[in-house]
Amino acid sequence: MIAQYRPKIPGWSQPCHCGSNKKFGTCCKNRLPGFDIGNKYTQACADEAWEVALLAARADITQYTIWHNSHTAPVIDREDISGYLLRVDVGALASYVERLQWLYARTGRLGGWLDTLDRLRDNIRHRSWYRKIAYFRALHLLRPEHDPSDARRELKKAGPITLKETDVELLQIFIDLEFERLSFAERLKYLDRILDVSKDLGDQLQYRASKAVQYFLVGDTGAADELFFEVVTLGRDPENLPLTKYQNHMYVRALQHLGMLRQDRGMLEEAIALFNDVLIDGSWTEIGQASIQREIAESYKFLEQWHDAELTIQIALDLHETPIDRIHLAEALLYQKNVTRACAEIDKLNFEALKSPGLDDYSLAYAAIAIWSEDRARLETAKKQLEIYNPSEPYFRERRLNLLLTVAEGIAKQKLSQQQKDAITPKGGVLGFLSRFVMVQPNLGGIGLNFNAIFEELAKRKKPDSPPDEVVDK
Known part of the structure; x- marks a missing residue:
């Protein structure tokens, strides 16, 4: 038997689901997008109307939370029904919160982000959502002005992140925070887990390259060469083109490192040209530009x-x-x-x-x-x-x-x-292969992309799932 759709909309004076700390009636009530969810946000970002985009992002979060409360929350204790719905809801709502986070950064509101996350904690009353909130809090505390130990404490609230973990974002941030504390064998297992769980091309490029670096550091240049070659092959595969800016950056880095390993002048010169192409597209902050200049310098070093x-x-x-x-x-x-x-x-x-x-x-x-x-x-x-x-x-x-x-x-x-x-001054430099491939991939700002480039990256990702129109009620 099919249950009737009964939207559970907050009362006028109840807290709004968007985390703004305002009442629903004076916040998102008159901006709910319905099944046009995401459209106003997308258009506002294209117009660079950031305050409008912020309001739209909040309304999207409120809309999706209403859908969750209407469809999934009533059956959340019934594992035969709620498992799939919960996975959809947590993943989709996290995508909308991720957009809100970037808009907070873009509009100078990050000082209030942790308080906003606290208010968003009850949007889905389930451990899987609480773990996602812990992820967002830890990600926020990975910014340069914070001590990484603060991020580690937040991440611990998500519970143990083991090799059975299915949330790729939790795996990514765990690796970023704990990688140096892991043994070589443990590092490879966690990198392999990400590669198993995520089919995203950016993840495949980044974490195969991360494995290559690990093999190089223990002296297995054959395995490193093979993995860097895999990344280059993926980056050149016509089925994967065109690459997004992030994917292209990972591809060029792998090409550069393969050129270093093989002492191939042609590859290194090609990497310099491609890095310069990346630079002139106008998508990089000054920090990002500096990072790419550093990588260009690495190729010059190996070319002597x-x-x-x-x-x-x-x-x-x-x-x-x-x-x-x-x-x-x-x-x-x-x-x-x-x-x-x-x-x-x-x-x-x-x-x-x-x-x-x-x-x-x-x-x-x-x-x-x-x-x-x-x-x-x-x-x-x-x-x-x-x-x-x-x-x-x-x-x-x-x-x-x-x-x-x-x-x-x-x-x-x-x-x-x-x-x-x-x-003690060998070819390629005293320092040599010290480029770091391990980054928290969702934090695209960490590699120096400006917000327009982040938006482009988002636009090429799979859009958040909408909730099913109906739920089964036996």
């Missing part, structure tokens, strides 16, 4: 075009100052035998204030610069830093050990041979 690498890194620094770029500038100067300037650049940074991955880069670069400088005080400092620095990956451990031995010999001898200096 160190002056070009220096100029490119300087552009990145002019766009957005970061310790990583300052370290890479010092490295580029070292490879041009400008040891004095290299020392001056590396001395602008404080070893004790750095965290990984900046700490990895700094420790290796400082030691190499100290060796070339042959300055005893600098060599003593490098020795202390290398003794403190204790990387987990075999790739970094081997480099650290080689540098530590050379530094110790420099302190003892006061003079190192040219062969010894050349050995």
Whole structure:
């Protein structure tokens, strides 16, 4: 027997479902979109009418919550009926909340985002929705001005995130927060879990590349090569074209790393050209532009075009100052035998204030610069830093050990041979393969895209499901 549709609309004076902290009657009551849900939001974003888009996004959340309360909530305890409906509702409502989050960022309202999430917690009264709220809170606290431990505490409210997890966003943010604490085998298992759960092309490109980096770091260059080649093949497959901006970025990064592994000049030159194409499309914030300039510099380094690498890194620094770029500038100067300037650049940074991955880069670069400088005080400092620095990956451990031995010999001898200096400045740079592929994919702002590009990315995703018109009632 089919149940009658009885919309459960809030009373005029009840709190609005959109999280605005206003009464329904003065908030979304007269803006409910009905089955045109999402249309006003889409048009407002296309017009760059952000305040209108914000009101539309709130009304969409309210509309979907009314549908949930009308269709799914009455049967939420009946697993034979509610399982599918809950999955649809949680996924769709999360998509609308995700849009609201980006609009909060776009309109300067992020200071009130956590309070808004608290008010949205009861929109779906089920553990699966509470876990999604924990995800959104943790994602918010991953911003640079927050301590990652705050995000970890929020994520713990979602409960254990195991290898049986089916929510790809929870898996992604878990990896972002906990990756360095996992063993090599555990990392691969979680990356494989994302690849099993998500069929999204962006995820397939990103997390296959992440696996490649992991294999490289333990010395398995064959497996790394194979996986990077898989990513490049996926990115070139006509069935996957055209790629979105995010997907294209992942593809070009994989092409670059494959070129580095194979020392293929053609691939590296192609990667530089493609990165420059990415830059000129106008979709990047200054932070995003700086990140791409850094990646272009990596290709120049492997092509041994160190002056070009220096100029490119300087552009990145002019766009957005970061310790990583300052370290890479010092490295580029070292490879041009400008040891004095290299020392001056590396001395602008404080070893004790750095965290990984900046700490990895700094420790290796400082030691190499100290060796070339042959300055005893600098060599003593490098020795202390290398003794403190204790990387987990075999790739970094081997480099650290080689540098530590050379530094110790420099302190003892006061003079190192040219062969010894050349050995600690290999082709491609002291730092080499330190690009990071592990990012929280839903947080597109984290890779420097501006809001227009985020909107384009959203538009190419699968639209949120609408609730079924009817529910079965035996």
